[in-house]
Amino acid sequence: MLYFQSMYTPLGLKQKLHAVWPLLDERTRRVMAANEALSLGFGGISEVHRACGLSRKAIAKGIDEIQKGIVPPAGRIRRPGAGRKSLTESNPRLLEALEAMIDSQTRGDPESPLRWICKSTRTIAAQLARKKYPVSHAKVAQILNDLNYSLQSNRKTEEGADHPDRDEQFRHINAAVKKCLKQGVPVISVDTKKKELIGNYDNAGQQWLPTKQPRKVQGHDFPNPEVPRAYPYGIYDLGRNSGFVNVGTDHDTGAFAVASIRGWWRFEGRRLYPDANMILITADGGGSNGSRLRLWKLELQKFADQTGLCISVCHFPLGTSKWNKIEHRLFSFITSNWRGEPLRDYETIVNLIAKTTTAKGLKVTCRLDRRKYPTGRKVSDEEMENINVERNKFHGDWNYVIRPKAIVKS
Known part of the structure; x- marks a missing residue:
């Protein structure tokens, strides 16, 4: 003869719950345990707690849900906002x-x-x-x-040959920037955006237009050499998340690069940093602000003499310009802002750049520079010797300070 254990003994209750427990989710376990506790009456919560291990608080919560008829939204176990915070x-x-x-x-x-x-x-x-x-x-x-x-280290674009001190230079720049920002020293990232053709030329990207009414533009595979070009030189203020762009109409030279920085200082920098006695510039290793360009250093000396500022410069190694902050904090948003828009004239470029904003509050000032910057300027050895430059012990070719020889009012 077979004898069955009553379901309402501690052993029977434990066997009953154990049989279905793996098939239930968090909420249905709580409701089932609460239902058993209600059927047991006084002391039921403690009995069920010992049988299944669910906390008394959870069982009491289940009883409250049964009595109030609380039903969770479809497809959910917990109510919105419940559960442990991330x-x-x-x-x-x-x-x-x-x-x-x-x-x-x-x-x-x-x-x-x-x-x-x-x-x-x-x-x-x-x-x-x-x-x-x-x-x-x-x-x-x-x-x-x-x-x-x-989480990869794939290279999306070619970087060229890696310099053995490349990563160490990144760390040097990062440390210098953090130190200056902490001290309230202005830190700017500079570079020339790629030159733009002026006219009704195709500009990459798309815009919302009436259906089947695309703009008709020229391709620029073989533009006329006489077509005017724009040279946007950008200055990005890391501490204030603001940009200043000087749009040149002549040539992108070392003189133009420093003239753009000088324009930023006159129009914005000296107002924002009235007590500054130094500027930290992070720049690419090549181009008009290249580490080997003599004219760049000569013009920086003139700038230092005019303002009385010490100009500290840190260059990124060649082939790593895309890590310069200005690329992805200013230029990328300018490109996005004017996508699909033909750059018909200089005024269009200036207006589009000035209207560039981001969700994080980026503001951009833009001005047009019609001055001439002739190419072919040779800087003599004597002129180089007169530059008051102090080279850093670590890669003095990349990291240096140009100090004023005399203060001349601008």
Whole structure:
């Protein structure tokens, strides 16, 4: 003869719940346990707690849901907003620490919203833990994915031959920028945006227009050499998230580059930084502000003499210009703002650049520079010897300070 254990003994209740427990989710477990507790009457919550291990608080919550007839939204176990808060919500500084740590390691095409980093998620998680932000490598991957980072070190564009001190120079620039920003020293990132053809030429991108009414423009595969060109030289203020663009109409030379910086200082810099006695400039290793360009250094000396400012310069190694902040904090937004818009005249370019804004509050000032900047200017050895330059012990060709020899009122 077989004897069955009553379902309302502790053993029977445990067997009953154990049979279906793996088939239930968080809410249905809570409701089933609450229903059993109600059927047992006084002491039922404790009996069910011992039988299934669910907390008394959870069982009491289930009883409340049954009595009030609470039904969750379709497809949900918890009500909206319930559950444990994410790490970035419970500890907002975690996100700041992560972004600050990988900022100097960021790689990738700056005009793409996708960015790359070189460190592994485990390395990042370990460094965050040392900074008192314990987090798993899986959570790091999730956060970086939300920030539009891809955990790869693929090269989207050709960088040329890597200099052995390239990464060390990145770290040097990052340290110099952070130090100056902390001290209130103006830090600007400079570069010339690619030259633009003036006229009814095709400009990459699309705009909303009436159906089947596209603008008719010229291709610029073989433009007339006489077609005027614009040379937008940008100055991006890292501390204030603002841009200043000087649109040249002649040539992109070292004299034009420094004239653009001088224009920024006269129109904005000296007003924003009245107590400044130094400027830190981060610039590419080539072009009109190249580390080897004599005219660039000669014009910087003139600028220093006119303003009484010490001009500190840090160059990015050749082939790494896309890591210059101006590329992805100013130029990429200018390109996006005028996509699909033919640059018919200089005024159109100036207006489009000046209207460039971002969700993070970027503001851009733009002016047109019609002065002549002839090419072929030779700087003699004697002129170079008269430049008051102090070279850094680490790569003095990339990192140097040009000090004023005399203060001349501008």
